[in-house]
Amino acid sequence: MTDMTASGPAQSGTTSALLMLMKARTFIALILVFTYFAIFAPNFLSAANMVIMSKHVALNAFLAIGMTFVIVSGGIDLSVGSIVGLCGMVAGFLLLNGIDIGLGWSIQFNTLEICLIVCLVGIAIGALNGFLITKLNVAPFIATLGTLYIARGAALLSSEGETFPNLTGNAEYGSDTYRMIGSGSLLGVPISIWMLIVVGLVAAYIAKRTPLGRFIYAVGGNERAAGLSGVKVTRVKFFVYMFSGFCAALVGIIISSQLVAAHPATGDTFELNAIAAAVLGGTSMSGGRGRIGGTIVGAFVIGVLSDGLVMMGVSAFWQTVIKGLVIVAAVVIDQAQQKVQARVTLQSQAMVGK
Amino acid sequence: MSAHPAASHPIGLSIRGGTKVYPGTVALKEVDFDLHMGAVNVLVGENGAGKSTMMKVIAGVEQLTSGRIEMEGREVHLTSTDEAEKHGIGMIFQELNLFPNLSVADNIFMAHEKTRGGIDIDAAEQRRLTAELMRRLEHDIDPDTLVGDLKVGQQQIVEIAKSLARDARILILDEPTSALSAAEVEILFRVIDELKAEGVGIVYISHRMEELIRVGDYITVLRDGAITGARSMEGVDIAWIVRAMIGDSSKEFPKEIDHPYGGQVLKVTDMRMADGAGGFVVNGVSFSLRQGEILGIYGLMGAGRTELVEAIMGRHSHAAGLVEVDGKPMGRASVADRIAHGLALIPEDRKHDGLVQDLSIRENMTLSSLGDVTRGGVHMDLGKERSRVKDFVKRMVIKIASPENPVSSLSGGNQQKVVISKALMTNPKVLLMDEPSRGIDIGAKAEVFRVMRQLAAEGLGIVFVTSDLEEVLGLSDRILVMSNGRITGEFTRDTATDTALVTASSVGHAPDLHGSESASQKEPA
Numbered sequence: 001m002t003d004m005t006a007s008g009p010a011q012s013g014t015t016s017a018l019l020m021l022m023k024a025r026t027f028i029a030l031i032l033v034f035t036y037f038a039i040f041a042p043n044f045l046s047a048a049n050m051v052i053m054s055k056h057v058a059l060n061a062f063l064a065i066g067m068t069f070v071i072v073s074g075g076i077d078l079s080v081g082s083i084v085g086l087c088g089m090v091a092g093f094l095l096l097n098g099i100d101i102g103l104g105w106s107i108q109f110n111t112l113e114i115c116l117i118v119c120l121v122g123i124a125i126g127a128l129n130g131f132l133i134t135k136l137n138v139a140p141f142i143a144t145l146g147t148l149y150i151a152r153g154a155a156l157l158s159s160e161g162e163t164f165p166n167l168t169g170n171a172e173y174g175s176d177t178y179r180m181i182g183s184g185s186l187l188g189v190p191i192s193i194w195m196l197i198v199v200g201l202v203a204a205y206i207a208k209r210t211p212l213g214r215f216i217y218a219v220g221g222n223e224r225a226a227g228l229s230g231v232k233v234t235r236v237k238f239f240v241y242m243f244s245g246f247c248a249a250l251v252g253i254i255i256s257s258q259l260v261a262a263h264p265a266t267g268d269t270f271e272l273n274a275i276a277a278a279v280l281g282g283t284s285m286s287g288g289r290g291r292i293g294g295t296i297v298g299a300f301v302i303g304v305l306s307d308g309l310v311m312m313g314v315s316a317f318w319q320t321v322i323k324g325l326v327i328v329a330a331v332v333i334d335q336a337q338q339k340v341q342a343r344v345t346l347q348s349q350a351m352v353g354k
Numbered sequence: 355m356s357a358h359p360a361a362s363h364p365i366g367l368s369i370r371g372g373t374k375v376y377p378g379t380v381a382l383k384e385v386d387f388d389l390h391m392g393a394v395n396v397l398v399g400e401n402g403a404g405k406s407t408m409m410k411v412i413a414g415v416e417q418l419t420s421g422r423i424e425m426e427g428r429e430v431h432l433t434s435t436d437e438a439e440k441h442g443i444g445m446i447f448q449e450l451n452l453f454p455n456l457s458v459a460d461n462i463f464m465a466h467e468k469t470r471g472g473i474d475i476d477a478a479e480q481r482r483l484t485a486e487l488m489r490r491l492e493h494d495i496d497p498d499t500l501v502g503d504l505k506v507g508q509q510q511i512v513e514i515a516k517s518l519a520r521d522a523r524i525l526i527l528d529e530p531t532s533a534l535s536a537a538e539v540e541i542l543f544r545v546i547d548e549l550k551a552e553g554v555g556i557v558y559i560s561h562r563m564e565e566l567i568r569v570g571d572y573i574t575v576l577r578d579g580a581i582t583g584a585r586s587m588e589g590v591d592i593a594w595i596v597r598a599m600i601g602d603s604s605k606e607f608p609k610e611i612d613h614p615y616g617g618q619v620l621k622v623t624d625m626r627m628a629d630g631a632g633g634f635v636v637n638g639v640s641f642s643l644r645q646g647e648i649l650g651i652y653g654l655m656g657a658g659r660t661e662l663v664e665a666i667m668g669r670h671s672h673a674a675g676l677v678e679v680d681g682k683p684m685g686r687a688s689v690a691d692r693i694a695h696g697l698a699l700i701p702e703d704r705k706h707d708g709l710v711q712d713l714s715i716r717e718n719m720t721l722s723s724l725g726d727v728t729r730g731g732v733h734m735d736l737g738k739e740r741s742r743v744k745d746f747v748k749r750m751v752i753k754i755a756s757p758e759n760p761v762s763s764l765s766g767g768n769q770q771k772v773v774i775s776k777a778l779m780t781n782p783k784v785l786l787m788d789e790p791s792r793g794i795d796i797g798a799k800a801e802v803f804r805v806m807r808q809l810a811a812e813g814l815g816i817v818f819v820t821s822d823l824e825e826v827l828g829l830s831d832r833i834l835v836m837s838n839g840r841i842t843g844e845f846t847r848d849t850a851t852d853t854a855l856v857t858a859s860s861v862g863h864a865p866d867l868h869g870s871e872s873a874s875q876k877e878p879a
Binding site (some may be wrong): 122209210211212219220221222224228229231232244290342345348 | 371431541669690699701706721724732754755780863
């Protein structure tokens with residue numbers, strides 16, 4: 001510790017500048033990627049492209065926000081992609097058929113009711129994950145792997161593998177507005193983006209300003225210590241998985257609305273993109289560390305990168321390779337940042353004495 | 355058993371001027387240590403006196419900051435455990451280093467597998483050698499048993515077998531009997547005698563005085579990183595050891611602040627907790643505590659002290675027993691609930707139980723009391739939180755650069771103060787402190803003790819667990835001694851003496867000097 005104090009203020013100045021750069025790395029990456037495509041990809045900056053791209057990004061961003069809470073709490077949620085698929089199917093089924101109560105009668109729902117029911121389905125699967133993990137002590141990876149298959153299977157069963165087509169809704173039942181979720185816009189901004197803004201702000205608020213958010217970080221950082229400090233660990237874990245399920249349900253609604261159809265295979269491997277966005281945004285897979293803002297920027301990097309590469313005509317195979325490289329690079333820089341960060345804090349701590 | 359003339363015990367290894375400095379604390383100060391071969395070299399000292407550090411230096415786990423290690427007159431550099439092993443040094447750590455998911459034979463030959471051509475493991479040969487070792491150690495353990503299925507005592511035997519398999523000439527045993535039953539201890543002692551006869555130099559670290567006197571040939575006492583006594587065991591008695599451990603001039607403890615005790619604030623009735631092996635780690639413990647009283651619980655490692663305070667705190671749902679705070683009985687075990695009723699715990703293991711290392715100092719401090727800065731159960735007032743943290747940093751004299759730094763950047767003493775602040779922020783009526791001075795330097799210790807006195811004077815009831823004699827004698831208004839999960843002695847300030855406490859702390863533990871014969875006879879061989 002003595003040699004650290006001797007390293008002088010000049011050096012610590014450059015270290016803290018370096019630290020700043022590293023902390024802002026995802027943002028810098030986003031700007032670089034964006035600028036690159038703005039120059040080299042034709043039509044990249046057109047308003048139409050911006051809208052399409054932001055819609056793509058939003059889908060991944062929803063999942064990544066839920067995933068961030070789960071990962072920060074020290075877990076993982078592999079089931080989100082399947083929840084997207086299942087929730088889309090539930091929405092499609094309700095729109096087309098309503099619920100048959102026998103004797104030729106059926107209950108039909110309006111758009112709001114459908115959305116609520118679908119969200120409840122997503123939350124219920126999240127609760128199932130939470131139950132398996134907290135009450136039955138199944139490892140998060142295995143528990144959510146199980147629900148991944150269960151939800152996907154349920155989605156396929158719901159239509160015998162068929163697509164629910166023409167989800168235009170019915171004005172009589174008040175469900176004709178369902179299409180607006182995916183295609184409508186307010187003040188020139190797509191509805192799905194507005195939803196992302198709301199969910200993002202709520203999530204960031206929870207993370208920063210509520211005890212619940214603090215507890216999520218504490219549980220992920222050290223579950224035993226959190227428990228001994230009076231944190232209700234089980235409750236916190238239930239929340240993160242239910243919130244993740246809720247986010248996935250939103251994506252299911254948006255996709256089925258955008259496509260005006262629901263296909264049971266929708267959302268396949270979405271969970272991987274969500275994990276990638278969270279990691280790119282600085283979330284630590286070992287839990288306890290990560291920010292909602294970072295995750296959203298991470299989702300934008302992945303989204304802009306893949307759309308931009310498509311526009312430049314890069315082959316899909318190369319796109320996959322590039323995406324992988326970006327993720328690996330992000331984690332390597334993250335590790336380096338941790339080291340620099342630790343050094344800077346130790347230095348400042350050494351100044352005040354032991 | 356009797357000490358032999360030094361000539362028959364050549365010195366196999368010696369440390370000269372050994373100093374070991376950790377950030378913020380000096381663990382060893384200029385120690386000179388001689389290790390006699392063919393004898394048991396006993397090492398005593400309180401927690402943090404430097405015993406383990408000295409042995410880790412010999413075993414190649416840690417390196418000396420300055421000073422040298424000599425073997426047979428030549429300086430050796432033990433830079434790794436591999437290096438130490440090449441010099442015939444083996445160490446059995448207090449925390450066993452075994453793989454519970456592998457078999458006994460696999461564990462014994464881990465990284466030293468008997469192979470054919472360096473690739474194919476010769477399992478049959480390993481099994482044969484393991485069986486041979488087990489016969490020698492008088493244990494009927496099948497080489498194919500998984501280590502995880504063995505009892506702790508048997509695991510200890512496997513550890514010893516591991517060292518024997520590597521032909522250790524010097525064997526370091528760090529508190530080997532803390533988890534052994536009386537019969538197992540007897541067997542261990544027979545093995546030690548046998549090894550001695552073969553000329554193996556044994557270093558034996560323990561807190562159990564009778565055991566030391568019985569098994570030791572030479573004794574070295576450490577205090578605060580310095581050697582305060584080294585001689586052959588002849589004529590050594592408990593009083594001599596305790597004197598060397600504690601010193602004549604005891605450490606300064608803060609003066610008691612004169613104050614009257616209030617009413618009964620905590621009452622624990624018949625607390626029991628099963629250990630998962632048919633016994634009890636906490637076995638029918640009852641006591642009560644008054645406001646402003648400091649109750650010291652003294653005992654050796656594994657006596658059930660930590661489990662007791664954790665059970666009081668509601669951490670273990672399978673613990674049975676009644677806990678009353680201010681006359682109100684507590685319901686089912688729930689930490690959050692007990693905190694709300696005025697209990698607070700400073701855990702023994704700061705790193706694993708006390709702090710969330712990734713979080714900032716501020717976030718750690720307020721973790722138990724976020725409700726106080728929250729409006730409507732949702733919105734946290736971060737400004738209020740910051741000012742509360744600032745208050746406590748000042749009140750507890752915590753040296754920090756910024757409350758936003760991760761708590762892991764602090765020294766042990768400051769980390770402990772953060773943990774104490776966290777507990778105090780919940781406005782407790784009773785503070786349970788498990789080894790509050792473990793792993794912190796002397797200055798920080800003094801401050802922690804000062805804070806304890808202060809809090810007691812303010813009317814807080816304090817239960818504090820320690821295995822440090824001097825601490826328990828210097829700080830407590832009343833002392834309970836635990837051994838084998840039971841309370842084996844209760845002393846007031848006037849009746850407590852070091853020898854009385856040590857004797858009470860080994861009740862139920864064989865072997866003691868006089869009862870060892872009968873104890874071993876009672877146990878089926």
